[in-house]
Amino acid sequence: xxxxxxxxxxxxxxxxxxxxxxxxxxxxxxxxxxxxxxxxxxxxxxxxxxxxxxxxxxxxxxxxxxxxxxxxxxxxxxxxxxxxxxxxxxxxxxxxxxxxxxxxxxxxxxxxxxxxxxxxxxxxxxxxxxxxxxxxxxxxxxxxxxxxxxxxxxxxxxxxxxxxxxxxxxxxxxxxxxxxxxxxxxxxxxxxxxxxxxxxxxxxxxxxxxxxxxxxxxxxxxxxxxxxxxxxxxxxxxxxxxxxxxxxxxxxxxxxxxxxxxxxxxxxxxxxxxxxxxxxxxxxxxxxxxxxxxxxxxxxxxxxxxxxxxxxxxxxxxxxxxxxxxxxxxxxxxxxxxxxxxxxxxxxxxxxxxxxxxxxxxxxxxxxxxxxxxxxxxxxxxxxxxxxxxxxxxxxxxxxxxxxxxxxxxxxxxxxxxxxxxxxxxxxxxxxxxxxxxxxxxxxxxxxxxxxxxxxxxxxxxx
Amino acid sequence: xxxxxxxxxxxxxxxxxxxxxxxxxxxxxxxxxxxxxxxxxxxxxxxxxxxxxxxxxxxxxxxxxxxxxxxxxxxxxxxxxxxxxxxxxxxxxxxxxxxxxxx
Numbered sequence: 272x273x274x275x276x277x278x279x280x281x282x283x284x285x286x287x288x289x290x291x292x293x294x295x296x297x298x299x300x301x302x303x304x305x306x307x308x309x310x311x312x313x314x315x316x317x318x319x320x321x322x323x324x325x326x327x328x329x330x331x332x333x334x335x336x337x338x339x340x341x342x343x344x345x346x347x348x349x350x351x352x353x354x355x356x357x358x359x360x361x362x363x364x365x366x367x368x369x370x371x372x373x374x375x376x377x378x379x380x381x382x383x384x385x386x387x388x389x390x391x392x393x394x395x396x397x398x399x400x401x402x403x404x405x406x407x408x409x410x411x412x413x414x415x416x417x418x419x420x421x422x423x424x425x426x427x428x429x430x431x432x433x434x435x436x437x438x439x440x441x442x443x444x445x446x447x448x449x450x451x452x453x454x455x456x457x458x459x460x461x462x463x464x465x466x467x468x469x470x471x472x473x474x475x476x477x478x479x480x481x482x483x484x485x486x487x488x489x490x491x492x493x494x495x496x497x498x499x500x501x502x503x504x505x506x507x508x509x510x511x512x513x514x515x516x517x518x519x520x521x522x523x524x525x526x527x528x529x530x531x532x533x534x535x536x537x538x539x540x541x542x543x544x545x546x547x548x549x550x551x552x553x554x555x556x557x558x559x560x561x562x563x564x565x566x567x568x569x570x571x572x573x574x575x576x577x578x579x580x581x582x583x584x585x586x587x588x589x590x591x592x593x594x595x596x597x598x599x600x601x602x603x604x605x606x607x608x609x610x611x612x613x614x615x616x617x618x619x620x621x622x623x624x625x626x627x628x629x630x631x632x633x634x635x636x637x638x639x640x641x642x643x644x645x646x647x648x649x650x651x652x653x654x655x656x657x658x659x660x661x662x663x664x665x666x667x668x669x670x671x672x673x674x675x676x677x678x679x680x681x682x683x684x685x686x687x688x689x690x691x692x693x694x695x696x697x698x699x700x701x702x703x704x705x706x707x708x709x710x711x712x713x714x715x716x717x718x719x720x721x722x723x724x725x726x727x728x729x730x731x732x733x734x
Numbered sequence: 735x736x737x738x739x740x741x742x743x744x745x746x747x748x749x750x751x752x753x754x755x756x757x758x759x760x761x762x763x764x765x766x767x768x769x770x771x772x773x774x775x776x777x778x779x780x781x782x783x784x785x786x787x788x789x790x791x792x793x794x795x796x797x798x799x800x801x802x803x804x805x806x807x808x809x810x811x812x813x814x815x816x817x818x819x820x821x822x823x824x825x826x827x828x829x830x831x832x833x834x835x836x837x
Contacts, residue, residue, distance in 0.1 A: 293775050294752060300768050301759045303824040310818050313775055317810055324781040330788030339787065339800045343780075343807025350808055351815025358766060358816065365773045365813060368805040375802040376782045379795040391739055490769055497779045502742050504782050510742055511749040516776040518753030523765060614762065621765025625820050633827030639762055 278326050285323030286508040292316030293512055297519070303634055320508060355629045356586050359618040360417035363486055366493045367410035373496045374403035378463060380503055386454040393453055395502040397446035397462060402496035404466030405473060410489050412474035413482065417618060423479035431476055438469045479618075480660070484527040486619045488535070491520025523620045530614035530640075532666075532677040559695070562713040564725030567689055570713075572604050572730060574651035574687075578643065580611045580680055581623055584657020584692075588719035591630035594656060597723050598632055600730040609636050611643045611653075611680050613661040644681050653685035657692075657719050663704045674702060688712040691722050767820045774813025780806035 292312045299309030325336070353361045377399040381388070388396065415421035442465040445458040477485050498513025500506075528535060562570075571577060579598070585591060601608045610632065616623035624637055647653065655662055658680075665672040666679045682688055683706055690707060692714060706712060715722055760768050783802035786795055 289778075293778075294756065296771065296775065297753070297756045297760070297768075300764055300771060301756075302761060303764060303821070303826070306764060306767065306821045306824070307818065310771065310814060310821065313771060314814055317774070317778065317814075320778055320781055321784070324784045325788075327785050327788065329785060332788060332790050335787050335790075335796060335800050336784055336803065339783075339803035340807050343804040344811045346804065347808035347811025347813075348815065350812030351819070353816070355820070358770070358820075361812070361816065362766075362769055362773065365770070365777075365809045368809050369773065369776050369779065372777070372779050372783055372802040372806040372809075375798040375805075376779065376786055379786055379798040379802075383791050383795055487769070490772065494772070494776055497776050498746060500779055500782055502739070502746075504785075505738055505742065506782065507742065507745050509778060509782060510746050512775050512778040514746050514749035515753040515756075516772040518750050519757045519768065519772045522754065522757050523769065526762075526765075612762075617766075619766055620769065621762060621767070624763045625766045625823070628820070628823040628825070631823075631825065634763055634824045635826050637763060 278328050282323045282326055285319050286506070289316040289320040289323070290508050290511045292319070293515060297515060355625055356589075357418075358625065359482065359486060359622060360414045362619060363410045363414035363417060363489065366486070366489045367407050367414065369493045370403045370406035370410060370496055373493075373500050374400050374407055374463065376500060377403060377503065378459075381459055385456055385459075388453045390450050390453075392503060393450045394446070395499045397449060399496050399499035399503060400459075400463050401442050401446065401466045402492050402499065404463050405470035406489050406492040406496060408467045408470030409474045409485075410470075410493075412471055413477075413485055413489060416474075416477075416479060417482060421475075425478040426475040431472070435469065435472050438465055438472065441465050442469060480615075481531070481533075483615050483617070483619050483622075484524050484531065484533070484535075487520050487524035487527050489520070491517050491524060494518070494520055526614060527620055530678060532674070557708050559707050559714045560710075560712065561716055562689070564715070564722060565729050567713070567715055568726045568729030570687060570689070571601060571606070571652055571654070571726065574606055576607045576609075576646075576650045577601060577652045577654060578609050578611050578647065578650050578682075578685065580613075580653060580655040580658050580662060580682055581616060581627065582613075582656065582658025582661065583617050583623075584659070585719050586617065586623075586626050586657070588657060590656065590720040590723050591626050591632075593720050593723040593727060594627075595630040595632055596727045597730070598636070600727050604730070609638050609643065611640065611682075612637050613640050613658070613680055616658060616661060640678065640680055647681045647684040650685040652687045652689060653682040655682060655688065655690045656723065659692075659704055660702060662706055663702065665702070665705055669705075672702065682706065683709060683711075686711065689715055691715045691717065691719050693718065763824070764821075767817045770813050770817045770820070774810055774817065777806040777809035777813065780810065 293316050296309045296313035299305040377396055381396055416423055442462055445462045449458045494513045494516025498510050501509030501513055598608050612623050662680050662682045664683045666674045666677040688711055780803055783799045787799035790796055
């Protein structure tokens with residue numbers, strides 16, 4: 272593209288405007304007050320960019336473009352209407368779709384340009400299909416695990432890391448060979464195939480508890496593969512969008528792995544929870560104190576400050592709307608109720624905030640971990656609903672615990688701790704929680720939705 | 735290496751830094767909508783697929799391109815839709831305190 276046709280200038284200017292709108296769109300996401308302007312900016316940018324592209328002088332046939340755009344929109348609408356609890360798997364699926372698009376375009380470009388592909392072009396093209404391929408299948412696996420089509424527990428076998436390493440070396444090695452000998456076409460399908468297999472094997476050993484990190488990491492890869500595609504097609508718009516997405520995913524994965532006190536390598540190659548699962552079950556002799564809904568309601572209405580700690584279990588039990596009623600009932604009695612949100616509560620970054628917002632709980636009542644931890648010693652009651660590992664004091668004290676060092680919500684410093692839980696089984700990561708055996712802890716055994724409903728009935732006077 | 739590629743590397747570097755700075759300031763409250771929004775924006779890859787299909791250089795490229803457009807468009811539409819649905823749910827308690835439950 273050395274000489275621009277007249278329309279090409281127009282298109283590039285449109286792309287420039289679209290890029291600016293994309294950046295603004297993300298900037299406006301910084302606060303809930305402006306976030307919806309952000310969507311509008313993104314949408315305008317997207318429509319401009321697609322309309323501009325249709326002016327491209329090389330386009331000779333619009334029929335298939337229109338058909339594909341219509342079909343894609345048809346698939347997109349139901350994907351935009353899923354329930355809020357299903358957002359993590361929807362997100363994983365859309366990472367897969369994005370990566371699929373990039374991989375397919377990369378493959379087509381290779382066969383159109385081959386055999387005379389310049390070295391730099393071949394390098395980025397390889398990077399595009401390697402990242403795209405592994406993100407495609409990896410994200411499908413992640414979506415399968417989140418949707419519980421695939422087992423949540425890590426799937427491991429002997430020599431797993433070695434196999435993964437070998438596959439990675441084969442993919443990169445083939446890519447290097449292809450850069451040096453672009454006429455050796457046979458290596459291209461090898462690169463794509465190996466990347467697809469690598470994506471599957473990379474994600475199956477990762478347990479459900481690590482999904483927030485994995486989704487963020489796949490988000491980053493999807494962005495980087497799109498940026499690589501931008502280099503191949505010489506499209507600055509794509510490079511910018513890909514770089515923004517790539518850095519967003521990277522930041523989120525750093526936040527997530529910090530919140531779990533784990534390194535990337537540990538998440539990817541650690542197979543968390545595997546050993547502990549068998550070790551933790553079996554010892555059930557330690558005494559716990561339990562209470563009824565009536566007793567819990569009495570304690571809660573006598574409190575001044577209550578902090579509710581919601582976990583994914585609350586969402587599984589569909590209890591968020593009952594929790595909202597509890598919030599209303601207590602607020603009406605003059606109790607100060609806030610929600611403590613651990614960064615990895617839920618199954619993707621920020622998921623718990625969305626689930627509570629859906630239940631109409633005002634977002635200024637949702638407090639991040641670092642902000643609320645100092646307040647627990649002045650808190651009368653910490654009510655834990657469906658959360659486990661993020662409240663486990665062993666993370667602070669027990670060096671032998673697999674979650675030692677993970678930042679937790681200091682609920683054990685509250686005057687009274689109440690835990691709504693089905694039974695004494697260990698959590699997602701398969702680790703026993705000493706919090707349950709404290710003198711100040713009351714276990715409220717039962718289904719989260721029913722139990723919270725029971726407390727609400729007691730508080731509001733029997734109906 | 736020609737100048738276009740060097741330019742492109744500069745663009746990538748600058749965009750990555752802007753991305754870091756802008757996204758660092760996104761409230762953790764909105765991390766889920768942020769991810770679905772970047773997902774939608776990332777689907778701008780559709781422009782590459784559109785050109786590929788429109789140019790019709792080979793049947794192979796046409797088929798791959800059509801699938802690519804479908805995949806990316808579903809991300810655009812689905813991504814913006816769900817981000818908007820999520821953001822509409824975020825309400826603050828301050829301005830309308832005496833708001834009673836809706837029917």
